[in-house]
Amino acid sequence: MSEPQWLSEEEQKAWRKFAAVFTLLPASLDAQLQHDAQLTHFAYFALAMLSEAPDRALRMSELAARSSSSxxxxxxxxxxxxxxxxxxxxxxxxxxxGQVASLTDEGMAAIVDFAPGHVDAVRRYVFDALSAEQVQQLGEICTAVLSKIDPDGTLVPPPPSAS
Incomplete structure (x- = not known):
């Protein structure tokens, strides 16, 4: 077995910060949604994926893929x-x-009601801390990392359709 290629000091610093973000950010988003909507971030995300789907419905297998879930x-x-x-x-x-999950009118009303608080939390925790250039870089960094862990793009939800 060959010797691993250890992280450089700079890579180690960046990795630890990245690890802290992907640990703390989901917990912060969960806390906001639990407080405002009594939902987990995952449940909210599943509802959001349905709200963006044609006829607000998806096969369960497609919804699992779009929400990166088992x-x-x-x-x-x-x-x-x-x-x-x-x-x-x-x-x-x-x-x-197969089974199809459909967002009810009550579910759509809930998403419309809960979305502003969630977007505010995402903006407060992420985008308010970044310049426009950093937002672009964040997108590019995520694309690069996702190309390694999801090369087919099957686990990344598509962006909402432009209306």
Missing amino acids: PSRLSHTISRLENRGYVRRSRAAEDGR
Whole structure:
């Protein structure tokens, strides 16, 4: 076995900061959404993916991919969202085998209600700290990292359609 290529001092500093961000940012976003909406960030994200989908509905397998989730985790989350009246599940019309999650009118109203607080938190925790140039660099950095961990782009949700 060959000797690993250890991180340089500069890489180590950057890695530790990056690790802190991906640990602390999700917890901060979860705290805001729990306080304002009694939702986890993951549940909110699943609702947001449905809100952007045609007819506000996606096959569960597609929703799992768009929310970077295992089918099991998504199924549990969708069950909780069904109990709140935000989502409805049904059999896929085209083949009857898969399930489709559909955002209800109540779920859409919840997203519309909760989105401003969530966007404010994202802006406060991330974008207010960055210059326009840094925002562009952040996008480029994320693209580069994602090309290594998701080369097919199957786990990255598509951007919302321009209306």
